Amino acid sequence: MAVVVSQLIQALEPSATLAMAAKAKELKAAGRTIYDLSLGEPDFATPEHICEAAIDAMRKGHTHYTVASGIPELKRAVVRQYHERYGLEYPPENVVISNGAKHAIHNVFACLLNPGDEMIIPAPYWVSYAELVKLTGAVPVVVNTPQSNGFKLTAEAFRAAITPKTKALLLCSPSNPTGTMYSKEELQALADVILDTDLAVVADEIYDRLVYTDRPYASFPTVRPGLKDRTVIVNGVSKTYAMTGWRIGWAIAPNKAFAKAMGDLQSQETSNPCSISQHAAIAAIQGPQDCVETMRQEFDKRRRYVASRLEAIAGLSCPTMEGAFYAFVNLTQHLGKTYAGVRVDHDTQWCLELLGQKGVASVMGSAFGAPGYVRFSFATSMENLAAAMDAIEEFINSAE
Numbered sequence: 001m002a003v004v005v006s007q008l009i010q011a012l013e014p015s016a017t018l019a020m021a022a023k024a025k026e027l028k029a030a031g032r033t034i035y036d037l038s039l040g041e042p043d044f045a046t047p048e049h050i051c052e053a054a055i056d057a058m059r060k061g062h063t064h065y066t067v068a069s070g071i072p073e074l075k076r077a078v079v080r081q082y083h084e085r086y087g088l089e090y091p092p093e094n095v096v097i098s099n100g101a102k103h104a105i106h107n108v109f110a111c112l113l114n115p116g117d118e119m120i121i122p123a124p125y126w127v128s129y130a131e132l133v134k135l136t137g138a139v140p141v142v143v144n145t146p147q148s149n150g151f152k153l154t155a156e157a158f159r160a161a162i163t164p165k166t167k168a169l170l171l172c173s174p175s176n177p178t179g180t181m182y183s184k185e186e187l188q189a190l191a192d193v194i195l196d197t198d199l200a201v202v203a204d205e206i207y208d209r210l211v212y213t214d215r216p217y218a219s220f221p222t223v224r225p226g227l228k229d230r231t232v233i234v235n236g237v238s239k240t241y242a243m244t245g246w247r248i249g250w251a252i253a254p255n256k257a258f259a260k261a262m263g264d265l266q267s268q269e270t271s272n273p274c275s276i277s278q279h280a281a282i283a284a285i286q287g288p289q290d291c292v293e294t295m296r297q298e299f300d301k302r303r304r305y306v307a308s309r310l311e312a313i314a315g316l317s318c319p320t321m322e323g324a325f326y327a328f329v330n331l332t333q334h335l336g337k338t339y340a341g342v343r344v345d346h347d348t349q350w351c352l353e354l355l356g357q358k359g360v361a362s363v364m365g366s367a368f369g370a371p372g373y374v375r376f377s378f379a380t381s382m383e384n385l386a387a388a389m390d391a392i393e394e395f396i397n398s399a400e
C-alpha cells in the first residue's frame with residue numbers, strides 16, 4: 001500500500017472532548033434529547049460589537065493575507081492587555097497570533113522541543129497537551145496530582161520528575177479539566193524549582209478571566225523575578241469572549257527569536273490566522289469589557305448550582321471549582337456496579353452508559369489522564385444543567 005499513515009500520526013489519539021461532543025451532536029440529529037455537558041465552549045453568542053467589527057473589517061477590505069504572525073494592531077492590543085492586567089511588559093514583536101490557542105500551543109511545542117526531550121505535564125491534563133508533545137518526537141512525562149491537593153503539582157513532585165532530558169513544564173491554571181487554580185504561593189514554589197534549573201514553562205492562561213474566587217489571578221511570569229525570560233504564555237479570545245469558532249489565540253514569547261521561529265513555522269503551515277477574526281479580536285480586547293463580567297457571573301451562578309447538586313449525590317466528590325467551567329468528579333464509588341443491567345467498571349463505560357441511558361454527554365477522566373473521574377462542563381444553560389443533573393442523579397441511584 002502506497003498511502004500509509006506515518007508512525008507519529010498513527011500514535012496520535014484523536015481529541016476525546018471533540019469526539020464526545022460529536023457523539024452528542026449525532027444523537028441529537030437522530031432525534032434524541034441530549035444534555036450536552038461534554039464540550040468546554042461558552043454557549044453565549046459572541047457579543048454584538050465584536051461581530052460588527054468583523055463585518056466592518058470585511059467591508060473595509062481586510063479580506064486578504066496578513067503578516068503570517070498576525071497583524072501588528074492585534075499584537076499591540078494583546079501586550080497592552082497583559083500590561084494593564086498583570087504589569088507585564090512585552091514588545092508586540094514577541095506575540096504570535098494563531099488559529100486558536102490550540103494552534104498556539106502546537107507552535108510553542110514545535111519550536112521548543114527536540115526529539116527525545118521531556119515535557120512535564122501534571123495530570124489531570126487537558127486532552128491535547130500530551131498528544132501535541134508527542135507530535136514533536138518529544139516525550140510527555142505525566143505527573144499525577146492528588147485530588148486532596150486540588151490536583152495541583154507540588155514543588156516536591158515537580159522536582160522528582162525532572163531528569164537531564166527535561167526541557168519544560170506545562171502549567172494550566174485555572175485548569176481544564178479540574179477547575180482548580182494555583183495560588184500565588186503555590187506558583188512561587190514551582191517557580192523556585194524552575195529558577196534552580198534551566199527549564200522553560202508553557203503557561204496556558206486561557207481561563208484567566210474566568211475566576212470565581214476572591215484570590216486574584218496570578219499570571220505565572222509575575223510571581224518571581226526572572227521567570228519572564230523562561231515562560232511562554234498562551235491565551236486567546238475563545239473562552240473570554242465566547243469566540244471559539246473565530247479561531248484566534250496567541251503565544252507571548254520571552255524573546256523575539258522564539259517569536260520569530262513560531263511566525264516562520266506558521267508562515268509555512270497556515271500563512272496567517274483569519275484576517276476578519278483578527279479584527280474581531282481587536283474589538284474584543286479593546287472594546288467594552290462588561291460582556292466578560294456578565295458571562296463570568298452567569299458561569300458562576302451555574303457553577304454554584306452544579307456544585308450544590310453534585311454535593312447532594314452520595315459518593316461523588318470534586319474539588320472546589322475556582323475557575324474555568326468544569327466540574328471534575330470522582331466516580332470511583334460508583335464504578336464496579338450495574339446500571340440497567342450493564343456492569344460498568346471503567347469511567348469510559350460510565351460516560352457511554354450515561355449518554356446511552358440518560359442522554360447526558362460528558363467526558364471520561366481517562367482522556368485527561370485520570371481514570372475513575374468524569375468531567376462535566378457547565379458552559380451550558382441552567383435549564384440544560386438542571387435536566388442533566390436530574391438525569392445524572394437518577395442514573396447513579398439506579399446502580400446496583
Ligand code: PMP
Binds near residue numbers: 102103206
Ligand atoms: N487550552 C485549554 C486549557 C483549553 O481548554 C482550550 C479549549 N479548547 C484551549 C487551550 C484551546 O483553545 P482554542 O479554542 O482557542 O484553540
Ligand code: GLU
Binds near residue numbers: 040128
Ligand atoms: N477546551 C474545550 C474542552 O476541553 C474545547 C474542546 C477542545 O478544544 O478540546 O472541551
